[in-house]
Amino acid sequence: MLNILYFARLREAFGLEKELLPMPPTATVEGLLTQLRSRGGVWADALGAERRWRVAVNQEMAEIHTPLKSGDEIALFPPVTGG
Amino acid sequence: MSTLRVQFADFNIADELALVRANPCVGAVTSFVGLVRDMNEGSGVYSLTLEHYPAMTERALADIVREAESRWRILHTTVIHRVGELKPTDQIVLVLAASAHRGDAFAACEFIMDYLKTQAPFWKKEQTPSGSRWVEARDSDKAAAERW
DSSP states (O other): OOOEEOOOHHHHHHHEEEEEOOOOOOHHHHHHHHHHHHHEEEEEEHTTSSOOOEEEEEEEEEETOBBBTTTTTTEEOOOOOOO | OOEEEESSSSSOHHHHHHHTTSSSTEEEEEEOOOOOOOSEEEEEOOOEEEEHHHHEEEEEEEHHHHHHHSSSSSSSEEEEEEEEEOTTOOOOEEEEEEEEEHHHHHHHHHHHHHHHOOOOOOEEEEETTEEEOOOOOOOHHHHHHHHH
């Protein structure tokens, strides 16, 4: 299973802070995104390839080709705006 | 040595400076303080809510400080970032960099802020007269981090 977290604008758009999901057929960030986008609506919109989002795997910044393994924590969020 | 904190409470730059000054090898300290403004993108701002990703924030800040320490001769670094609801004139973030001479301290302080702006998982939401809105990441911040 994967532990998925959503932050800031994405959390509000999805109305969801976190969820547990089984490993997608392709065990990468891209595989997970494909599965989430297939939900349509706000999911396809906010996670569309042309939209601006970032991903962290196990609390480290990652990218679409980053491989995933069972038990990983994947966080999806907008570009950061601290400081 | 570094001090990294994420907190709701305000901070006092004089207290943080006193800690750094205790080391007699320190000959230069630079600091940056980020504040909440009452205006952004042409609209008034009543307040700002800062959210972060707790499990990742400390690691991200530590990575940034480690990178700064590998590039410059730094004796001490302090990074304090506030979260929660803040009002105009409130302090948001403090970066202190201490070294033997000013060049390393100036460069490290600016580097840490530029990297923090693009790498540390914080997000700002503004409350304005026309409702609340998430602050958009700026291309200028990305460019500032990329020049290092």
